[in-house]
Each structure stands twice: as structure tokens, then as C-alpha cells.
Amino acid sequence: MDEELAASAQVTSLAELVGGWRAEVPGLLLHDPGGPAETLVRSGELLVFQDELPRAVDRLGRWIDHVEHLADLRAARLRLRPAERDRCVAIAADHDGCAPHHVHVGCPIMIGTSRPLPPGAEPAAPPRHERWDVTAAVLDTGLDPHPWFAGRPWFTEREPSPEVLDGRTGRDRQAGHGTFVAGVLLQHAPGVVIRHHRVLSSLGLTDDLTVAAGLRRARREAADHGERLDVVLLTAGCHTADDRCPPVLRDAISAFPDAVVVAAAGNGGTSRPFWPAALPEVLAVGADAPFANRGPWVDAVAPGVDVVSSHVRFDAGTREYGCARWSGTSFAAPRVAARVAHLVRRGLDARQARAEAAAEFGISPARSS
Template sequence: MEAAARWTAAAGDCGADGIFRVRLSPGVDVCDLAATLRDRGHRACPNHVLTGQPLFFGGPASRPFPAGPLTAPPSGEGPVTVAVLDTCLSAHPWWRERPWFLERRQEAEPPDSDGDGERDAQAGHGTFVAGLILRGAPRARLRPLRALDGHGVGDEAGLLRLLALLRDDPPQVLNLSFGGHSFDDRPSPLVREALAALPGTAVVACAGNTASDRPFWPAALPGVVAVGALDAAGRARAPFSAHGPWVDACARGEWLASAFLEEEPFGGYARWSGTSFAAAAVSGVIAALTAETTPARAVARVLDPRRDGRIDDLGTVVPLPG
């Protein structure tokens, strides 16, 4: 804090160990200051915006579409916990009576969090993600935590706070169906350190709907499974998917069906596209394997190109169950 004091208008603890969020004085360029502080050996970065990935950065469909009812995943709970940092979850019939949902720390996701009379742009994003994870790992215990608002927007300060909470009881799998670019295309040192503090957790993140090879964080961090999207046939890159040597795996990300809000016209089910959802599906595959082995070995099995092949700049192909 002392290093940035003369440029600071206000500061506050963001809820993560030793990390402060600073509001700069008028006229101070946040990117220039962050670069200067880093050059002087300080851990500093702009508080980058993070977004869910069905809508922004040139995402595919502008909205989810209603789908017919889907068969509910089998009930019961196993030994694997998947933390889902997202828009939180609605009280969907697939899980509203499951112990992990009844024990949740946060309220269920409202469809209109800002009270403007319209469904939020990404309302149901977390519910859709959770449904995909359970379709792959029906007995997983989910731990939903709200990292994004109803419009799919969050920031790194909020992510750091949630990652600090997870350290007390680390999940086996962590799904991050959001992300963003950084001002200098380098990762946030604070997010990198926070994820490194979860060494026994398999971290899965979406590669972004940018249709580019520009690194998308936190997916592009070493040790994070970065997931791109395949088209509806599961054979080629979806046109919106990010790509590049930093992408580790790919799965179908177009027109996936999953749990959704019960409000009309959806009735609890939708089809949606995006790398957010390819990542969630891969998290489900990893969680199912983790029930029989360690998270690290489960990731190694999923990323083994000898199983289902590999696509240049999209990584290992991961077939989805069903």
C-alpha cells in the first residue's frame, strides 16, 4: 500500500489475505501505474473485468433458447466436490433437495437481480453450468459461489476473495466459466498465486469466445485446464472459440442442453452455446474420473491425446457423455 499511496484516493481490503483494492486519484493511469509497480518488484495489477462466456467478446448466440425436458441425473452423493464460481444457482428440480444445495452459503440466483423487470442477460448461466457438470458427474457435490452478477460480469478482486475462501476446504475440481484479457497480455500475479495455493484442485476454465489466439485469463495460466469449444458436430472448432497453443482441451460447445431457469418460456431447460459450457462439461468429465483417482491423474487422463485425438490450437478432444 505504501508504494502506491501518493496515487491513491481510497483503498480497502478485498477479503483476500494481504490484498487491497485501490481507487486511484483522478488522472492516474491504472495500467501505467501497475506496470511501474511491477517493475519495482511489487505485486500489483489492474482489477480486470471478468465475464461469463456465452455473450461477450463476440460470443455466439445472444441468448439461451428453450429446450425440451431432460432426464434428471441420478441422485446420490459421492466423494468429489466441484466448486462452481458463477452467477450462483437457481433452485432447480435436479438439485433443490440435494444436501449440498440446502447447505449452500448464498441465496439462490434471482432471474432479475437488478429489478428492472427484465431477465438479466446471463441469468441462469450458473444453473446451466451446474447442470452440465452433473450430467457428466451425477454424484458430485457442487459448491456454488457467486462470482458474476446477473449480467455475467465480475472482477479479479471478487475472484481473489472467493479463492481465499476455498483454501479452508479445497474442492477436488474448480470450474471457472468466465475470464478476460489483461492490459499487457500477462496474467495477474495475484490470481496466479491464489490458484497455486490450491495444489490439490483440478482447475478448469473456459478459453473465451474471442475467436482469437490472444491469451484469455485465468484459462491461459499454466496448470489450469483451458477449454475451447467444438461445433455442434464435435469435429471442428466452433467459430467463436478462442484457440492457440495455450488451449489444453476442447469439447462440444454449440447448442448444448442443460438445466435452466423455470420461468417461461424455458420451464427449467435450455440450449446455449459458448466456451463457458464446453468448460463445464469437461469439469464434469474430470469430476467423474476423480471419484476413482486423484484430480491430477484425472486431468492427465483427460488430456492424453492418445484417447480421442488432438486438434491443433484446441488441444485434446474430450468426448461428452450421452
């Protein structure tokens, strides 16, 4: 293992990262730092489905400051009074039907950033002549008009994606992540149609509601355009205090019975379930590396170390397009998603494509049933 790869295996703790994020993303609460129930949430926020709302308000009324109705998601966000905000995880645990609002972390963020390749070392661009009747929704950071994408019929971004949005001068840790992920997918499935949906900030953060809304938007826009979503790719996730999937996230994933949902298993080097990857209906992709999450809920393992793909470099307000090396399960997941796209193109349905792709990348038969 070379020196840079050895460094990539050293996982940065969530507590170390949160300290830096709080200056730019107020309201982050790290519950049980370093403990078995460690989870990152939005301080003072609880989520509840609309049919549970009257009961929740009746039980928690003395602690609630405001109720925000989220009709599109059939849910509501309860904002607690200031004195109770740091108790949101404990309050949710004591009241069925309520859940904390979890913050999701982009998968490579705990093991480092990309390393641009020098000019002349880039791989050839994926071929442009293929176009398959296979569509993949990619939920990530923005997608830049990199030469690998610009000019393809499915690429509709008119302006570069606003990757640096979080108040800093210079490049955020996850800026260009979506461009890199889409490049991995395209290298291995050059004819796939990519529909990109921004849910992840350039700091590498998102949350339950943002991901759920992104999934709903992907489904709605596909229906509006008469498209069928064959693959849904997610590269961020979260742990929860009770190791159960956030209900809003589980509900949003369940709306894709005819697509293969592929998700990165995360880079914490732990066996704790990482959501949404650990859902039984999701194809959870890890990597053959010390940083990758592991356990019986991980369905497949694909290359995730020193992956090469399309990259955007930010320098003095300008963008330079090229390629880079990056490590993480975020970049293993699109490799498996690309295989799913090939199988769908061959005529397999979602269940068959999921099972065959999972078997090829090394899961047990029981999880593909």
C-alpha cells in the first residue's frame, strides 16, 4: 500500500468533522459522540408522518415551537423549543411515530479528497455514439458540463453547477463529487441516460428530507417525461441511534419497486447499518478497503480505491476540467449501478438485474431473493 493509499485508510472521526462544519452549517447535533449510538441530526427537529401528527402534537405540545407541514412527503417537521433542542434524539426515542431529522454524510468525506491527474495521464473519454433505453437517476452534488457530459443529448445543465455554496473561499471537500460519480457510471455504461438531482452540498452533507424530496422529484420528472427509471444511485447516508432506517427515507425508497436502488455502504470502517444502503431492498455497495463499512447488510464489493474519473478543479474562481483519483464507496457504487444498467439493457427486470449484479459482485443468494 503506497503512502497516499495508507493515508486514505485512516478514517476521520465524525466528531472531528462536525467541529468544522458547525461554523457554516448551524444546528448540527452529534448524539453520543464516538459511542455505539453515534448519529448526526438537525438539532431540535423531529419528523412525523401526517397521519401520526395529531397524536404527536397531543403528546409533545409543551415542547413544540412550530409545525411545518410537508404535504409532498406526507410528513411534518416539528421544531422544538430552544430548551429541548439538544434532547431531540431522546424525545424521539420515547415517542413512537417520531424520528430525529438525520444528517447524511457523503461517503468519501471521512477519508480525504480527490487527487487530480496531470495532463496527459487522463483516460479516454467514454464513447458518445451509444444511447441505451436505460435511465439512471443520480442523487449527488451538482453535475458540471465536463467534456465527458457536455453535448450529450441527456445533458441539460445550462450553467456550471454551484458547487461552492457553503460560505468558503476556495474548494469544498466534496465539490465535484457528482461529476466524478457520473463519470464512473458513464465509463462502465457509456450508453446510459443520466438524470441528475442535486441533494448533496459541496461540504458533503444532506438530510432525510432533502434526500426524500430528491427521490420524489426524480420519480415525478421521469413520469412527466414519459421515462422509466431503471437505476437509482445514492452516495450519501447516515447512521441512526437505534440502527433503524429513518422512516421518511424508507418511505421514499419504497416508491421505486420497478427500479434497482444502488447505494454506497459508507466509509466509517464499521458494521453498523448505514442508511439507506442497509435497507433489504437496496443494493448496498462496499469496497475492498479498510475504510469501507462491512457486515451482513453489505451486498456487493466493487473497486473503491484510487478510482479514476471525470473531475472539476476550482482555482481562483475558474473551473478546469480533467480527471482525478479518488477513493470511497461512493465510487464503488456507480460501478455496480453500471452493471445493473447493462443487465436492464439485456431485458432483465429490476429483480433479476439486482440479483445478477449482486451475485457478480459477491453477495449471498439469500439477500438477492
